[in-house]
Amino acid sequence: MMPLMRIPTLLLTLTLTGAVTLMHAQTSFVPNYDEDKADHLPIPDVLTASDGSKITTKEQWLEKRRPELFRLFETEVYGKTPTHDPFPVKATLIQPDKEVLNGKAIMRQVTLHFGKGDKQAEADVLLFLPASAKEKPAPIFVLLNFWGNHSVMEEPSIKLSGSWFRNSKDKGYFENKATEASRGSSENRYPIEAIISRGYGVATAYYGDFDPDEDDGFKNGIHPLFYSEGQTRPADDEWGSIGAWAWGLSRMADYLQTLPEVQKDRLAVLGHSRLGKTSLWAGAQDERFGIVISNNSGAGGAALAKRNFGETVGRLNSSFPHWFCENYNKYSLNEKDLPMDQHALIALMAPRPVYIASATEDRWADPKGEFLSGKLAEPVYALFGKEGLEVAEQPAPEKPVGNFIGYHLRTGKHDLAPYDWERYMDFADQHWK
Numbered sequence: 001m002m003p004l005m006r007i008p009t010l011l012l013t014l015t016l017t018g019a020v021t022l023m024h025a026q027t028s029f030v031p032n033y034d035e036d037k038a039d040h041l042p043i044p045d046v047l048t049a050s051d052g053s054k055i056t057t058k059e060q061w062l063e064k065r066r067p068e069l070f071r072l073f074e075t076e077v078y079g080k081t082p083t084h085d086p087f088p089v090k091a092t093l094i095q096p097d098k099e100v101l102n103g104k105a106i107m108r109q110v111t112l113h114f115g116k117g118d119k120q121a122e123a124d125v126l127l128f129l130p131a132s133a134k135e136k137p138a139p140i141f142v143l144l145n146f147w148g149n150h151s152v153m154e155e156p157s158i159k160l161s162g163s164w165f166r167n168s169k170d171k172g173y174f175e176n177k178a179t180e181a182s183r184g185s186s187e188n189r190y191p192i193e194a195i196i197s198r199g200y201g202v203a204t205a206y207y208g209d210f211d212p213d214e215d216d217g218f219k220n221g222i223h224p225l226f227y228s229e230g231q232t233r234p235a236d237d238e239w240g241s242i243g244a245w246a247w248g249l250s251r252m253a254d255y256l257q258t259l260p261e262v263q264k265d266r267l268a269v270l271g272h273s274r275l276g277k278t279s280l281w282a283g284a285q286d287e288r289f290g291i292v293i294s295n296n297s298g299a300g301g302a303a304l305a306k307r308n309f310g311e312t313v314g315r316l317n318s319s320f321p322h323w324f325c326e327n328y329n330k331y332s333l334n335e336k337d338l339p340m341d342q343h344a345l346i347a348l349m350a351p352r353p354v355y356i357a358s359a360t361e362d363r364w365a366d367p368k369g370e371f372l373s374g375k376l377a378e379p380v381y382a383l384f385g386k387e388g389l390e391v392a393e394q395p396a397p398e399k400p401v402g403n404f405i406g407y408h409l410r411t412g413k414h415d416l417a418p419y420d421w422e423r424y425m426d427f428a429d430q431h432w433k
Contacts, residue, residue, distance in 0.1 A: 029318075031310050033363050041306035041336050046347050047379050050339070058383040061350070069344045070284065076339070077300070078281050079239035079325030081247055082226040087114035089254045094124065094159055104131055105196045106261075109149070109159055112205075112251055119225045123209035124149055124159060125252055128192050129201040129261050139200055139266035139432055141424070142252055142289070144207040144245055144275050147171060147178075147186045152204060154184025164212045164220070189272070189416040198425045201262070203252055207275060210248035211241045215322045222247065236326035242300075243325070245275065246282035253288050266290055266432055270424065272416040273365075274323065277301035284348040291431065293355045293424055296414050298365025300324065302356045302373045304342055306335050310366040313338075342369075343376035346405070350377070351384035353431045355406035355424060360397055362414040368394055374405045381405060400426070 032038060047055040047065065055065045074080045094109035108127040115121050126149035130138050145152060148161035151171070160180065165173045172181030195202055207213065211221030218224070218233045222244050234240065239247070249269055256262045268291035271279030276297025283292030294302045299311035300323070314332035316323065331338050346354055356374050358367030371394040378388030387403035395401045398419070400408035406427045410419050 029315050031312070031315075031364065032308055033310065035309075035368075038307045038309040040308070043304065043306055043341050043343065043376060044339065046340075046344050046376060047383075055383075058351075061380060061383050066348060069340055070348060072340050073281070073284065073345060073348070075237040075325070076327050076330070077324055078246070079234060079243045079327075080237055081239050081243050081285060084226075087116060087225065089114055089251050091125075091255050091258075095157065098157060099131070100128070100153075100155060101193050101196060104193065105129060106131060106133065107155070107158075110255070112255055114222075114251060115225050121210075121222050121225060123205050123248060123251070124161065125203060125205045125255065126152060126158060127201065127203045127256075128196060130196050130199055132199075133201065133261035137261055137263040139263045139268065139428060140203050140256055141195065141200055141268050141270050142203045142249060142256065143270040143272075144210075144249065144278065145186065145190075145204050146207065146275070147173070147182065148206045148208075149204060150178065150183050151186040152184075152190045153187050153192060156183070158183070161206055161209075163206060163208050164214070165208065166213065191418050191421055194418065195421065195425065198429075200425060200428065203256055205248065205252060207245045207248070207278070211244035213241060213274075213322075215320075218322070234325070238325060240324045240326075241320075241322045242274070242278050242281055245278040246285060249278065249282040250286045250288075253286060257288070264288075266428075268293060268424070268428055270295065272296055273298070273414065274301075274320075277323075280345055280349075283352070283354070284345060287352070289352075291353045291355070291428055292349050293357075293427075294370070295357045295416050295420055296359055296362050296365050297356075298362070298370070300342075301365075301370075302342060302346065303366040303369035304372055304376075305331070305338055306341050307366060307369045307372070308335065309369055310364045341373075341376075343373040346373050346377035347380040350380045351386050351404065353404050353406065353427065355402075355427050357407070357420050357423065358409045359414055360409060360411050365414060367409055371407055371409070374402070374407050377405060404431075 090113040091110045098107045100107045106129045113122045150158045171185040172179045269279045269289040270293040272295040276294040277300045283289045317332045358370045381388045388405040389402045391401045397409045397411045
C-alpha cells in the first residue's frame with residue numbers, strides 16, 4: 001500500500017562536473033485520518049530485547065532493556081544530551097518576592113545563569129508558591145511556556161522577556177519581540193489561582209530562552225556552549241531543540257532542589273504539544289521528575305509513529321528540522337524501520353507515574369495513538385507491580401482512567417485547558433497525598 005503522505009518527486013540534475021544531485025520537488029502533505037488505513041505496521045514489543053530475549057523481571061528491564069531503549073531514543077530520535085563538563089546553575093533574583101492573588105501566593109522571579117568564560121546563557125524562571133510553603137514545602141509543577149513568563153499572568157511586575165519570539169499580532173508580538181500588549185496573553189493556559197488553592201506551586205520558563213524555536217543552524221541558544229573546538233552544529237546523533245528544552249527543564253529542577261519551600265522529591269514535569277514531547281524526554285532522562293505529564297504531545301511524543309495517523313515522522317522532520325537529531329530523518333516515510341515506537345518512551349518512566357492527555361478535535365496528534373502508547377507500556381509497569389490504565393479501550397471524553405499510567409480524552413481542541421490541570425492535580429493527589 002502506498003503511504004498516504006505523497007512521496008516527493010526526485011529530480012535528477014547533472015552538474016557541470018557530471019555529478020548527480022538529488023532535488024526534492026515541493027509537494028503537499030496529506031494526513032491520514034482513516035482508521036482503516038492505520039495500524040498496518042507491527043509495533044515492537046517493549047519487553048523483547050534487541051537480541052530476541054524476553055524481559056521477565058524488573059531487574060532485567062533496568063539492567064538490559066531500558067538502557068538499550070534509552071540509547072535508541074537518544075541516538076535516533078532526540079539526540080544525545082551532553083554530559084561532559086556540566087555547567088553549574090547560578091540563580092539571581094530579578095526582584096524581591098511579591099505576594100499575589102490576594103496574598104494566597106508568593107511570586108518569585110530569578111534568572112538562571114550557566115556557562116563559563118565567553119560561553120554564557122541565561123533563562124528567566126517564574127515561580128508561584130502557596131503562601132503556606134514558608135511553613136510547609138510545596139510540590140511543584142515544572143513546565144516551559146510558549147510566549148514568555150509575562151504571558152502567564154497579567155501582572156505588570158513580571159519581567160517582559162527580551163528574547164526572540166515568533167510573531168503573533170493577536171498576542172502582541174512584532175518583529176520577533178514581546179510588547180506590553182503580550183502580557184497575560186496566555187493566562188488561560190495557566191490557572192495559577194486554582195493550582196495554588198490545591199496546594200501546588202508552579203515553576204515556568206520561556207522555552208526560547210534555552211533554544212529559539214527556529215531552524216537557525218543551532219547558532220543561538222545553549223548548543224554552542226557545548227561545541228568542541230571547530231564544531232558548528234550538533235553531530236547527527238546529538239541533541240536538537242527538544243533535547244535543549246529538556247535540558248532546560250532539568251536546570252530548573254537543579255534550582256528548585258535548592259529551595260526550602262519546595263518538596264524536592266515532588267516535582268511534576270508537564271508540557272503541551274511540542275513541549276509535551278519535551279516533558280516526556282526530560283522525564284525519561286531525569287528521574288527527579290516524580291510525575292511526568294504529556295498534554296496533546298502527538299507525533300514524536302506520546303503518539304505511536306507506526307500508526308500512520310495525523311502527523312508523521314516525515315512531516316515533523318520537514319516542518320521542524322531543528323527539533324530532533326539528524327538521525328531521525330532516516331525514518332521519514334520509513335517508519336517501518338524504527339527499531340522502537342513511542343510506547344517505549346512512556347515505559348522509560350516506569351515505575352514513576354506518567355499521565356497522557358488527548359483532545360477530541362486534535363486528530364493531528366492522534367488521540368488513539370496516544371492512548372495506545374500508554375496501553376502498550378503497561379507490561380513494563382506490571383514488572384514493578386504497578387497498575388497501568390486499567391481499561392482495555394480508549395475511554396469516552398471526560399472519563400479519566402488509570403493508576404500509574406493515567407489518561408483522559410478531553411472534549412475540544414489542541415490546547416492546555418483548566419480541565420486538564422484539574423486532572424493532573426487529581427493524579428498528583430492520588431500519588432503524593
